[in-house]
Amino acid sequence: MTSAADTRDIAGWLRPAMLFQRGVFALSQAAAVLAALLVVGMTLHILLEIVLRLLDRSTFILDEMVGYGIAGATFLSLGYAFEHSALVRVGLLVDRLRGRARRMVETFCGITTLAVTSQIAWVIARSALRSFERGRTSSSIAEIPLWIPEAVCAAGLMIFGLQVFAWTLRQIFDLPGPVAPGDEDPLQNDL
Amino acid sequence: MDPLVSGLALIAMLVVTLGSGVWIFVGLLLVSVAGLHFLVGMPLDRVFTIAGTITYRSASTWEMAAVPLFIWVAELIFRSSVSARLFRGLTPFVDRIPGRLLHTNVLGCTLFAAVSGSSAATTATVGKITSSELLNRGYNQNIAVGSLAGAGSLGLLLPPSIAMIIYGILAEVSVSRLFAAGVLPGLMVSGLYSGFIMLMALIRPGIAPAGHQDFGLRDYLRGALDLLPVVALMGIVLGAIYSGIATPSEAAAVGVFAAFGLLILLGELNWGLIRASLMGTVRTSTMVCIILVSASLLSTTLGYLHLPQELGAAIGAMNLDPLALIALLALFYLLLGVFVDGVAIIVMTLPMTLPLVTAAGYDPVWFGVFLVLMVEIGLLTPPVGINLFVLQGLTNWPLGRVARASVPFFLLFGLAVILLVIFPQLALWLPDQLYGK
Amino acid sequence: QTVTWDLANEYPPNSVHARSADTFIATLKEVSGGDIVVTAHHGAALGYKSLDQYDAVGDGALDIASSFATPWSGINPVFILSSIPFLVATPAEERMLYEIARPYYEAVLADDNQVLLFATPWPPSGLWGKKPLDSLEALSGVKLRTYDANGTITFGNTPATPVQLSWADTVPQLSTGAIDAVLTSADGGSASQLWEQQSHFTEVNYAMPLQFVHMNRDAYEALSDEQKVWVAEAAKAAEDFGWNLLEDRVAQNYAEMQGHGMTVVTGVDPAYIAALTEAAKPALEEWKGKMGADADAILSAFDAKRAQ
Ligand code: NA
Ligand code: NA
Numbered sequence: 001m002t003s004a005a006d007t008r009d010i011a012g013w014l015r016p017a018m019l020f021q022r023g024v025f026a027l028s029q030a031a032a033v034l035a036a037l038l039v040v041g042m043t044l045h046i047l048l049e050i051v052l053r054l055l056d057r058s059t060f061i062l063d064e065m066v067g068y069g070i071a072g073a074t075f076l077s078l079g080y081a082f083e084h085s086a087l088v089r090v091g092l093l094v095d096r097l098r099g100r101a102r103r104m105v106e107t108f109c110g111i112t113t114l115a116v117t118s119q120i121a122w123v124i125a126r127s128a129l130r131s132f133e134r135g136r137t138s139s140s141i142a143e144i145p146l147w148i149p150e151a152v153c154a155a156g157l158m159i160f161g162l163q164v165f166a167w168t169l170r171q172i173f174d175l176p177g178p179v180a181p182g183d184e185d186p187l188q189n190d191l
Numbered sequence: 192m193d194p195l196v197s198g199l200a201l202i203a204m205l206v207v208t209l210g211s212g213v214w215i216f217v218g219l220l221l222v223s224v225a226g227l228h229f230l231v232g233m234p235l236d237r238v239f240t241i242a243g244t245i246t247y248r249s250a251s252t253w254e255m256a257a258v259p260l261f262i263w264v265a266e267l268i269f270r271s272s273v274s275a276r277l278f279r280g281l282t283p284f285v286d287r288i289p290g291r292l293l294h295t296n297v298l299g300c301t302l303f304a305a306v307s308g309s310s311a312a313t314t315a316t317v318g319k320i321t322s323s324e325l326l327n328r329g330y331n332q333n334i335a336v337g338s339l340a341g342a343g344s345l346g347l348l349l350p351p352s353i354a355m356i357i358y359g360i361l362a363e364v365s366v367s368r369l370f371a372a373g374v375l376p377g378l379m380v381s382g383l384y385s386g387f388i389m390l391m392a393l394i395r396p397g398i399a400p401a402g403h404q405d406f407g408l409r410d411y412l413r414g415a416l417d418l419l420p421v422v423a424l425m426g427i428v429l430g431a432i433y434s435g436i437a438t439p440s441e442a443a444a445v446g447v448f449a450a451f452g453l454l455i456l457l458g459e460l461n462w463g464l465i466r467a468s469l470m471g472t473v474r475t476s477t478m479v480c481i482i483l484v485s486a487s488l489l490s491t492t493l494g495y496l497h498l499p500q501e502l503g504a505a506i507g508a509m510n511l512d513p514l515a516l517i518a519l520l521a522l523f524y525l526l527l528g529v530f531v532d533g534v535a536i537i538v539m540t541l542p543m544t545l546p547l548v549t550a551a552g553y554d555p556v557w558f559g560v561f562l563v564l565m566v567e568i569g570l571l572t573p574p575v576g577i578n579l580f581v582l583q584g585l586t587n588w589p590l591g592r593v594a595r596a597s598v599p600f601f602l603l604f605g606l607a608v609i610l611l612v613i614f615p616q617l618a619l620w621l622p623d624q625l626y627g628k
Numbered sequence: 629q630t631v632t633w634d635l636a637n638e639y640p641p642n643s644v645h646a647r648s649a650d651t652f653i654a655t656l657k658e659v660s661g662g663d664i665v666v667t668a669h670h671g672a673a674l675g676y677k678s679l680d681q682y683d684a685v686g687d688g689a690l691d692i693a694s695s696f697a698t699p700w701s702g703i704n705p706v707f708i709l710s711s712i713p714f715l716v717a718t719p720a721e722e723r724m725l726y727e728i729a730r731p732y733y734e735a736v737l738a739d740d741n742q743v744l745l746f747a748t749p750w751p752p753s754g755l756w757g758k759k760p761l762d763s764l765e766a767l768s769g770v771k772l773r774t775y776d777a778n779g780t781i782t783f784g785n786t787p788a789t790p791v792q793l794s795w796a797d798t799v800p801q802l803s804t805g806a807i808d809a810v811l812t813s814a815d816g817g818s819a820s821q822l823w824e825q826q827s828h829f830t831e832v833n834y835a836m837p838l839q840f841v842h843m844n845r846d847a848y849e850a851l852s853d854e855q856k857v858w859v860a861e862a863a864k865a866a867e868d869f870g871w872n873l874l875e876d877r878v879a880q881n882y883a884e885m886q887g888h889g890m891t892v893v894t895g896v897d898p899a900y901i902a903a904l905t906e907a908a909k910p911a912l913e914e915w916k917g918k919m920g921a922d923a924d925a926i927l928s929a930f931d932a933k934r935a936q
Contacts, residue, residue: 077474077476090589108211116221248680363821432804542671
């Protein structure tokens with residue numbers, strides 16, 4: 001999806017637009033780092049539970065915490081994965097188009113994505129707000145406030161939405177993106 | 192609405208939306224939303240309440256955590272010398288086998304299936320490690336990728352398996368029996384795959400680069416030494432499961448632990464590697480997990496459409512003889528697998544199909560194996576085929592090319608189903624030996 | 629046919645609550661002459677867990693659901709009541725307590741835009757194990773899988789070690805011997821063929837938590853008076869079916885378990901039950917603290933009724 005031309009260094013009137021693009025991507029990156037920390041946290045919690053079980057003890061909340069962790073990690077890394085073209089799509093149509101036609105189809109895809117995911121983000125955010133207002137907790141011994149994981153997931157989806165919005169603007173105005181395209185082989189693509 | 196019409200409408204919508212180039216998970220969400228709104232006739236605010244609830248619920252399932260954790264193991268192996276050692280080590284051993292290193296995918300997935308209960312995790316993990324190596328070494332790319340798509344779904348058939356556990360709970364069948372019943376059919380599928388690769392290599396030697404060395408004892412010993420890290424890793428994870436130290440769902444974390452230990456021993460652990468492996472993990476795993484999450488909304492939509500109920504009832508009303516019934520059910524699951532993937536198929540259809548099958552005299556344990564095989568086939572059928580999506584993400588190929596490469600392996604799965612129907616003992620012999628009749 | 633609803637239930641098609649829901653559906657179809665048709669989705673086929681079903685029904689995503697009350701503990705403490713260990717000893721007492729608490733349940737559900745149709749109990753939980761678990765000494769060193777916070781509190785106060793595991797991991801962990809025993813009903817254990825790993829079931833009647841069948845208030849209010857009568861009739865029939873099912877089901881389960889070579893240990897020493905009840909005291913006290921004055925009202929009404 002990204003091509004070499006996307007990385008040309010731009011100056012002049014594009015500067016504020018690029019600041020916005022870089023800012024949004026920085027937000028996606030920060031969320032992805034948080035997601036990575038959640039993956040580390042899940043691993044450590046499972047290992048802790050295994051050790052505790054050998055000592056006849058338990059944290060009693062493993063499946064609950066890992067459930068929140070996987071949901072958070074998935075939603076928080078969406079924007080980052082999106083900007084890295086890691087989210088798969090069927091290229092049947094888009095890969096055959098160039099220039100203006102391509103950008104029109106991409107704009108359509110971006111707007112469609114925003115329409116669906118923003119509604120879902122809104123429903124989850126509303127649920128987080130309700131859990132917060134009513135002081136709802138989980139039924140486990142730890143009584144985790146339910147609004148926390150819900151809010152994290154809603155935030156992840158909103159960051160994704162912002163990233164898609166920034167990307168769609170680039171399609172409309174034919175702007176370059178903030179991410180250097182990786183190696184041809186996505187497996188080697190590090191950053 | 193007639194279930195057949197609404198089913199066809201959904202397939203048409205899937206083809207159009209996915210074909211337009213929208214991201215696959217968005218396409219699945221979009222078709223679900225449209226299905227609930229236009230086919231079920233729900234107002235949009237109700238539709239999105241359902242969508243929000245189901246996506247949040249299915250994203251927070253504890254079983255899905257195996258996906259990022261196993262992908263992390265793969266990232267650590269892939270970015271260290273361990274994967275190069277694996278291929279170097281295997282080379283002398285497979286030199287005389289037609290197809291040579293092409294067998295690593297089948298072998299790798301079969302072994303990995305024994306520690307992982309999820310097929311998405313199996314495909315992504317083994318694919319991450321093997322695909323770039325195989326693609327760079329001059330092996331036939333279609334067979335390399337197709338065999339990954341096929342063998343990757345063995346994670347469900349070989350124990351431990353999330354699909355078997357869910358089936359066991361719903362059908363009230365012993366999970367231990369189901370685990371045992373999956374072993375021989377699973378090995379049969381990997382045998383069919385290896386046999387197919389050998390046959391192809393004999394017919395068209397060009398699919399694998401020629402073996403050109405004379406390997407001596409030293410080479411075999413060095414090869415064994417190179418294989419040691421991966422063997423040790425597998426041994427630790429398997430040992431943790433079968434000694435009871437870790438549950439099958441916890442195995443992935445043990446894998447991460449063992450991989451770190453291995454990299455420390457090899458002197459290859461550093462911050463750069465940890466950082467790169469983690470960022471690679473979140474990219475790949477969010478791609479896999481968000482598709483699983485969206486696919487579960489699509490299966491919820493089918494539920495609200497009453498599609499499985501009505502088709503199941505229609506099949507039941509036909510009063511078929513046992514063989515015709517199982518043939519029709521195979522067709523039914525093949526069709527359903529086109530747009531639903533994974534355990535969702537089992538959950539949504541079992542209440543309708545299990546009574547039919549047991550009334551026809553089939554053993555529920557046998558039917559569990561049959562059903563899991565059908566679920567695995569569904570992972571390979573476009574437009575919704577998780578294994579295809581995972582490989583598309585790993586290879587950057589168009590979906591159509593991944594799907595075409597998988598066709599022979601899809602057909603071999605079909606052959607496995609036919610063999611299972613003709614020889615039910617393939618599934619039932621081992622559990623009967625272990626647990627009595 | 630004027631009304632069609634979907635009913636979600638997390639538990640398998642053959643479980644007691646699926647049977648009760650099916651009874652509700654069949655009765656409703658019959659008394660309404662096919663005017664109200666409900667489609668059941670058992671085994672979480674629609675993708676909802678009991679916890680999600682609370683808001684899903686209130687928000688109208690679902691018309692009706694059959695939900696396990698314990699996961700709702702963090703929504704409102706009143707839902708903890710039926711899972712407090714050793715508060716009731718028999719199904720008759722459980723029903724007494726339910727009748728007393730029903731207005732409280734209804735009030736909480738009404739606040740969240742839903743109507744309580746009926747509730748039925750889970751079969752009483754007991755101790756599956758490799759030996760009789762009929763004394764505190766027998767519990768010593770036993771790793772026991774419990775299913776909720778109250779179980780963790782209660783058995784943490786005994787010589788046993790409570791372990792938290794998902795149900796899917798429970799059988800594999802029993803097979804490898806990583807855990808020794810499971811707190812669940814005769815029915816739940818039989819459905820998972822626990823006799824393959826366990827040899828004894830000790831009846832302690834730990835708790836009989838409730839399963840609620842609740843429906844969206846807007847969908848309910850949209851009904852005509854005649855239709856509401858039909859729904860009430862069907863709910864009554866299903867509720868009676870569910871409570872009566874309990875005793876038959878326990879006897880059936882015991883016979884089946886014995887058929888698979890298990891020993892069912894009944895009539896344990898009352899002193900043992902008293903000790904377990906003592907161990908569960910903190911769970912009761914914690915609930916009273918969360919619930920406030922309503923707890924005393926419910927419990928004193930229950931004590932008075934039981935004394936009659
Ligand atoms: Na497996
Ligand atoms: Na499919």
